[in-house]
Amino acid sequence: MNKIGFDNEKYLRIQSEHIKERISKFGDKLYLEFGGKLYDDYHASRVLPGFQPDSKLRMLMQLKDDAEIVIVISAVDIETNKIRGDLGITYDEDVLRLHDIFTARGLYVGSVVITHFNGQASARTYRERLQRLGIKVYFHYTIEGYPNNVTLIDSEEGFGKNDYVETTRPLVVVTAPGPGSGKMAVCLSQLYQENRHGVKAGYAKFETFPIWSLPLKHPVNVAYEAATADLNDVNMIDPFHLEAYGETAVNYNRDIEIFPVLNAIFEGIYGENPYKSPTDMGVNMAGFCISDDEVCCAASREEVIRRYFTALCNVVDGKSTENEVNKIALLMKMDKIVPEDRKAVTAARRRKELSGMPASAIELADGTLITAETSELLGPSAALLLNATKHLAGIDHAVQLIPQEMIEPIQKMKVSFLHGKNPRLHTDEVLVALSLLSVNDDTCRRALDCLPQLDGCQVHSTTMLSEVDHKIFKKLGIGLTCDPVKKK
Numbered sequence: 001m002n003k004i005g006f007d008n009e010k011y012l013r014i015q016s017e018h019i020k021e022r023i024s025k026f027g028d029k030l031y032l033e034f035g036g037k038l039y040d041d042y043h044a045s046r047v048l049p050g051f052q053p054d055s056k057l058r059m060l061m062q063l064k065d066d067a068e069i070v071i072v073i074s075a076v077d078i079e080t081n082k083i084r085g086d087l088g089i090t091y092d093e094d095v096l097r098l099h100d101i102f103t104a105r106g107l108y109v110g111s112v113v114i115t116h117f118n119g120q121a122s123a124r125t126y127r128e129r130l131q132r133l134g135i136k137v138y139f140h141y142t143i144e145g146y147p148n149n150v151t152l153i154d155s156e157e158g159f160g161k162n163d164y165v166e167t168t169r170p171l172v173v174v175t176a177p178g179p180g181s182g183k184m185a186v187c188l189s190q191l192y193q194e195n196r197h198g199v200k201a202g203y204a205k206f207e208t209f210p211i212w213s214l215p216l217k218h219p220v221n222v223a224y225e226a227a228t229a230d231l232n233d234v235n236m237i238d239p240f241h242l243e244a245y246g247e248t249a250v251n252y253n254r255d256i257e258i259f260p261v262l263n264a265i266f267e268g269i270y271g272e273n274p275y276k277s278p279t280d281m282g283v284n285m286a287g288f289c290i291s292d293d294e295v296c297c298a299a300s301r302e303e304v305i306r307r308y309f310t311a312l313c314n315v316v317d318g319k320s321t322e323n324e325v326n327k328i329a330l331l332m333k334m335d336k337i338v339p340e341d342r343k344a345v346t347a348a349r350r351r352k353e354l355s356g357m358p359a360s361a362i363e364l365a366d367g368t369l370i371t372a373e374t375s376e377l378l379g380p381s382a383a384l385l386l387n388a389t390k391h392l393a394g395i396d397h398a399v400q401l402i403p404q405e406m407i408e409p410i411q412k413m414k415v416s417f418l419h420g421k422n423p424r425l426h427t428d429e430v431l432v433a434l435s436l437l438s439v440n441d442d443t444c445r446r447a448l449d450c451l452p453q454l455d456g457c458q459v460h461s462t463t464m465l466s467e468v469d470h471k472i473f474k475k476l477g478i479g480l481t482c483d484p485v486k487k488k
Contacts, residue, residue, distance in 0.1 A: 002365045002456045005295030006050035006286075015285045016062040019206075022283050023066070023171055025274075026202030029194065031187040032283070034175040035207035039101055040087075044208055046479070047223045047300040048286065056206075060173065061105060067171040068110040069102055071095050072181045075116045075123035084177055092126055094177040099135065110167055111136035115182030118142050138163035140182065140189060147185075147261045154268035159192035179231065184258075188265055195269050202274065205255075205281045210235045212249045212279050213287035219300035220290075221250060222335055226307040228252075229327040230320065241277035249279040302458070302479070304332060305342045309481035313464055316484045342481065344460035347371050349483075351462075358463040358487070360384045362478070364392070365457060374424065377407045381461060381469045382430040388457075389434075392450035393443075401444055402433050422487070427472040454478055463487050 023030045036044070038060075040053045052058070060067060076082075077091040084094050095112060102109050112130055114123050117139040127137040140162040143153055152158045165186070172190070174183045187203050194201040209224035221235050238251040240259055255278040262281075266273035275281050290296055308328045314320035332338065340346050347361035351371040359373040360380040370391055372383035386401055395401075410433070411423040425433070431451075438445040455477030464482045473480045 002049070003292065003295045004050040005290060005292040005299065006048040007289045007291045008050050008052050008055055010291075011051070011055060011286060011289040012059045012062065014288065015059050015283075018283050018285050019059075019063065019171070019204075022202075022204050027200030029167070029170050029172060029199060029201040031172045031174060031190055031201060031203050033183045033187050033203070033205045033207075034173055035183075035205065036209065038173070038175040039098060041208065043223075043227055043303070044286075046306075047220050047303050048290065048296055049299050050291070051286075056208075057102075057105065057107075060107065063171055064105075064107050066169055067173055068108045068167055068169040069173045069175060070110055070165060070167070070186065071098055071112045072115055072174060072176040072183050072186050073112065074181050075114050075118065075120045077177075077181065078114070078126050079120050079122045082178075091177040091181075095130075096133075098175070098177065108169070109135070110169075110172070111138060111165055113138045113140055113163075113165060113182075113186050115140045115185060116142050136166075138165050140186060143185075147258055150261060150264040150268065153188075154192065154265055159189040160196075162189045162193070164193045164197070165190055188262070191266075191269055203281070204283050206283050207255075208284055208286055210250045210252055211287040212238070212251060212282060212284065214250065216248075216250050217334070219297040219304075219335060222331055223300040223303040223307075224252075226304045226328045226331050229307065229311065229324045229331075232323075232327070238277050238279045241279040244276035244280075249277070251278045251282075255281075301335065301337050302342060304328065304335070304337055305339055305345075306479060306481050308332060308339065309460075309483070312484040313482055316464065316486060342458065342460060343367075343369060344458050345481070348460045348462050358461070358485075360459060360461040362388050362454070363458045364388065365453065377404060377411070377424060378430065379422075379424040379426060379469070380463070381459075381465055381473075382425050382427050384459065385427055385430060385454075386434075386447070388454060389447040389450045392453050393446040395443055395447060399443065401447055402430065402437065406433060406437075426466060427469045431472070451476060 038056050041056060042053050044051045045053045073091055073095050082091045084091060099109050112135055114127060117123055130137045143158050145152055174187050176183050191201050191203055210221040214221055216235055216237060225235055234253045235250055236253055236256055238249045238256060241249040259278045263273045311320055311325045311328055315322060315325060344361040344363045347369040348359050351359035351373055355373040357374040358380050359371060361369055361371040362384055363369055370388045372380050372387045374380045390397060407425060410425060410429060414420040415423045434444050434448050438448045458479045459473060461482045463485045
């Protein structure tokens, strides 16, 4: 728990140096497609302990004088109000969030590109909204037969039909709220357009996972497959790289499948392709910054289990299908992972068996396991937070931090006035009560002061939790899994 397996400072240094080298290989400009999350890459921070969620942005800060950012969003995602699952906001709102974050850091956001545009009214309205904020917006259109119809793509009716995105700096970072936004198509379209304008531009891809320099079945790469099970991505040995260099490198199916098309597009634009393989296109140096492989392997196996439980709960909620569960289950079987490898799972289930009530457990940084169960006053997660903070503060377990006479009026308000069905206090309500009591109660203050120590700890619940509880655990930095059992 909380062990470091990744050298973040080394990563910032050598990654920025490698990107500078790639820029120098092209005459005027490099379009760098950023796969994954540019600002808050929580998956990377979980499987590579020590990797900071904003590492990519911090690395980019070292290149900020040469860089500008283009944010891409699909008109289809605007139309359907697609939600970014980890933040619970729509993609169109996330574009504005990212714009503000980048700008606040002193990075230059040049424009927003709306892709897959076919005249959607919602996309036009969104463009007007951005323009009122002073943001440049461009449309890129759907090309029939993309990406296989190379003849059409590489023509005036293909990429030539798109708006030319005006950029002013040698490094153009192309990012998006999530996958399927059309980042690669924007980069390739710009190569076509820049060539028409007499600008020698290049393309590279910054995709953290899978890590090309690690073995195919390394747990870090397996965790990536689990994370993309809904997209049906598969890690593969890059056959083009193996043929060109006689070296094994790992990539994923979509990049490998599209490489012949990219090769034809590059040849159509420049007469030749500067890359011999999909791996050649990448600039990711993360694999060379792992400082403790054992720590990263353990964290990655935890991540696979976390993804498995999430998929199970999504099936119960009707948000996913059994296909995603089955794929992750197969990955677990191949890597000999079982849910019980997550220690909090066994502890929570044991507490449930003994009490006959829904229960939860947390594994603290030193490996200590703390459990709690549902009571008439508290839900298992709320009780767990109190038990964990009492343990960390050295407070006797028998001490009742929040007196019953304070809880009962809150319960009455929830049921009688707000017409709720569950009178038990949630995690947020417990924390508010604890905060109020801490003003005059030193014991409560000591417990409250221990909350930061829960960052990085792991929790399992034998029942699915409310959205409120999920958000509280996330804000505390706690990794949460739940058995796929709805609360009664």
